Amino acid sequence: QVQLVESGGGLVQAGGSLRLSCAASGRRSSSYGMGWFRQAPGKEREFVSGISGGGAETLYADSVKGRSTISRDSARKTVYLEMNSLKPEDTAVYFCASRSALYSGASYDALSYSYWGQGTQVTVSS
Numbered sequence: 001q002v003q004l005v006e007s008g009g010g011l012v013q014a015g016g017s018l019r020l021s022c023a024a025s026g027r028r029s030s031s032y033g034m035g036w037f038r039q040a041p042g043k044e045r046e047f048v049s050g051i052s053g054g055g056a057e058t059l060y061a062d063s064v065k066g067r068s069t070i071s072r073d074s075a076r077k078t079v080y081l082e083m084n085s086l087k088p089e090d091t092a093v094y095f096c097a098s099r100s101a102l103y104s105g106a107s108y109d110a111l112s113y114s115y116w117g118q119g120t121q122v123t124v125s126s
Contacts (some may be wrong), residue, residue: 002026002115004096009120020081022096030077033104050106055082055118086124092120
């Protein structure tokens with residue numbers, strides 16, 4: 001059974017930084033396309049960033065481009081999202097997601113992800 005566990009969220013002041021982690025378990029390989037999404041109160045879930053199974057391809061939403069970096073550590077089966085210059089509008093629950101095909105690419109589409117974590121809260125105060 002595939003499990004994704006996010007960590008690293010918290011309360012931070014505007015302009016600060018956070019690094020979110022997503023630890024995967026339940027599969028022998030870690031080379032699956034992974035993504036980060038977020039959902040703010042009263043809003044739909046939106047794409048934040050994605051990385052391909054091999055790590056060569058990365059995608060970012062315009063809202064976080066230039067402020068965020070997605071990376072992966074295959075040995076630890078962990079994907080990271082480092083966010084800098086945080087803004088109050090970054091406040092949301094952040095979800096990690098995984099695609100089901102080995103060596104899958106990065107994707108903006110939430111429907112292309114088969115597994116989801118429970119989320120970690122990020123709150124940015126002004």
